[in-house]
Amino acid sequence: MLKNEHELFERDGVVIIRGLFKDWIPLLETGVKENEQNPGQWFRDYTPAQTEGKFWADYCNWQRIHAFNTFVKDSPAAEIVKAIMGSQSVRMFHEHVLFKGVGSAKVTPWHHDAPYYPVDAKQTLSLWIPLDPISRESAIEFIAGSHLWGKHFKPQSFNGEYYNHAGSKQEMLPDIDNHREDYNILGWALEPGDAIAFNYLTIHGAPGNLSKEHSRRAVSFRWLGDDAVYMNRGGKTSPQYPHLINFLTTGDPLPEDEFPFVA
Ligand SMILES: O=C(O)CCC(=O)C(=O)O
Structure with a gap:
């Protein structure tokens, strides 16, 4: 199952899955x-001065929001993730809601996710699920193959503030927007029911929501495979999980009550 998607995921660090989550959109x-x-x-x-065209985000609520909890435990997502990631097991890391209102001009800057997280793993996958139709012009984009560059770029909040991680070798991202022709940039027009699977190391970013009719609601469910361990990044992470540092050191297994295996 999903052999082709697994191969594309390995090669490009990102793959589009069409239509498999249609029945789960209302939930x-x-x-x-x-x-x-x-x-x-x-x-x-991210747009506190605006009442229209807002961009807001939230995360780490899946254990308390029944709909997200049900999706994690009862939808085919975890089995799909297992097949695409090629792991023996799948555990939940967290979900991330990203909401851009009608005509929101706010761009999601280019970044990759791994350096933000207090985890270290080779088997990683975010499943970005749109709840609205999205045109190619408003679509989230990915740099194919960037998960294999062997780099960790300095994390930056969507408002531009950099995170400082003591002792890390994080570099600054190259200027992708002014050199788009140098990269293999992938993006797709999307319908509710589609999903994009990508590695935590794959560089991605998104324009504003150019639609005058729809908001651009998305939920990114983030999963881990067999090899995930805690990682102290030497500074603030996102999500923060501030309590983990009290009882974990780098290389420790992640607690199963907070990051349960679901497949
Ligand atoms: O939805 C967006 O604009 C960005 C999503 C993102 O960065 C992510 O899911 O990791």
Whole structure:
């Protein structure tokens, strides 16, 4: 199952999956609505000065938001992730809701996710699931093969603030936007039910939401495979999981109550 997707995922660090989550969209919509009405402690508004065209995000709520919890445990996602990642097991890391309102001009800057996280693993996969139709012009984009560059780029919040990680060898990202022709940039027009699977090391970014009709709601479910361990990055991470540092050191297995195996 999904052999072709597994091969593309290995090669490009990203693969599009068409239509497999159609039946799960209404449930995820209720999850995003509940999240908006009842934000968690890590909720971020990236456009505080605006009432229209907002960009907000939240994460690490899947254990309390019933719709997200049900998706993680009962949808085919974990088995699909296992097949694409090629792992023996799949565990949940966290979910991340990313909401761009109608006409939101706010860009998601180029970045890759691994250096933000207090985990170290080779088997990693985010499943980015759109809940609205998205044109190619508004689509999230990926640099094919960037997961194999052997680099960790300095994490930066979506508002531009850099994270300092003591003792790390993180580099600055190259200027991708002014040299797009130098990269193999992949992106797809999307329908609700599609999903994009990508490695935590794959560089990605997204334009604003150019649609005048739809918001651009997405939920990115982030998974780990067999080899995940805790990693102290020497500074703030995102998500922070500030309590983990109290009882874990780099290389320790992750606690199963917080990051359960689901397949
Ligand atoms: O949805 C976006 O604009 C960015 C998503 C992203 O960076 C992620 O899911 O890792």
